[in-house]
Amino acid sequence: MERNIRSVEDVLDLLDGLFAKEADRWTDGGASWWDGFYADRSKPVPFFVAKPDENLASYAERGLITPGRALDLGCGPGRNALYLASLGFEVDAVDLSPTAVAWAGERAREAGATGIRFHCGDAFRPGGVELSGPYDLVYDSGCFHHLPPHRRVSYLALLERVLAPGGHLALTCFASGAMGSESADADLYRQGGLGGGLAYTPQSLRWIFSGLEEAELRRMRDEDARSPYFGEPFLWTALFRRPSPAQR
Known part of the structure; x- marks a missing residue:
């Protein structure tokens, strides 16, 4: 007999196990899946290019973000981390895959x-x-849509913990009707898989990140x-902004 749930994290771990078909893509033990994905650098994967996202460059060019400390979640081969560093950001870049x-x-x-x-x-x-x-x-850039629904709780908790007041969350994710599971x-949970990644609507993104202020939401060019x-x-x-305490 197992009685092994006494915390929220225990519940989240249990739910992770319901995605047995795809759990190896986004759990810590799934580094081997992503290692295999990144092993052949010649594959025609769009984001293998050594270029930053156009929206990230646009934010910088318009002064919506300015150099400071940045966290690149799911950095992959580092294209956006390198761009941020070139702008003068101090960057922590994280990925599951060695x-x-x-x-x-x-x-x-x-x-x-x-x-x-x-990291x-x-x-x-x-x-x-x-993370400091x-x-x-x-x-x-493409991490959020690979998380199962319950790990949005972990995502929001991470933002609450590490995003500075007045700081920005910027993300790209699959657009409903164009890419990803609907x-x-x-x-x-019944299917036991994410279908390769989840599609989102503007309304769902605004609801999930309703604790932040929307600066811009659009399709990538x-x-x-x-x-x-x-x-x-x-x-x-x-692009979302965390309000400063005086604005809450």
């Missing part, structure tokens, strides 16, 4: 980039990664191969 982190480190050394600390681990689990917030910017949250930026129109881009 292979992805090693690739990102190689890119950083080749570029002579400084001010980036790469391998799960930022959403207690003790998974030691607060951060002025939390950037997420299944209701409850149905995902389509960027061609000649562009210095990455852009795919099947993604939403969103």
Whole structure:
């Protein structure tokens, strides 16, 4: 007989197990799945390019974000972390995959980039990664839509813990009707999988991040191969701001 639930994290761990088909993609023990994904660098994966997201560049160019401390969640091969460092940000970049982190480190050394600390681990689990917030910017390019519904609780808890008052959350995620699973949250538990990633509507993003102020929410612009930026129109881009205590 097992009686092993006495905390919220115990419940979240139990729910993780209901996604046996895909749990290895986003749990700490799933580094091997993502290692396999990143092993062949020649694969025609859009975000393997060494370019920053067009929305991130747009925020910087318009002065919506300014250099400070940044956390890059699910950094992959490090393209956005390198861009933020080039702007003068001090960056902590996190990914589950040692292979992805090693690739990102190689890119950083080749570029002579400084001010980036790469971490391998799960930022959403207690003790998974030691993060030294607060951060002025939390950037997420494609991590959020790979989390199961209950791990949104962990995501919001992380933001509450590390995002500075007045700081920004910027993310890209699958757009409903263009990419990702349209299944209701409850149905995902019956199916035991995320269908490769979850689609979101603008309304669902606004509801999930209702504790933050919306600065911009739009589709990512389509960027061609000649562009210095990455852009795919099947993604939403969103920029939210955490209110300062005086504004609450």
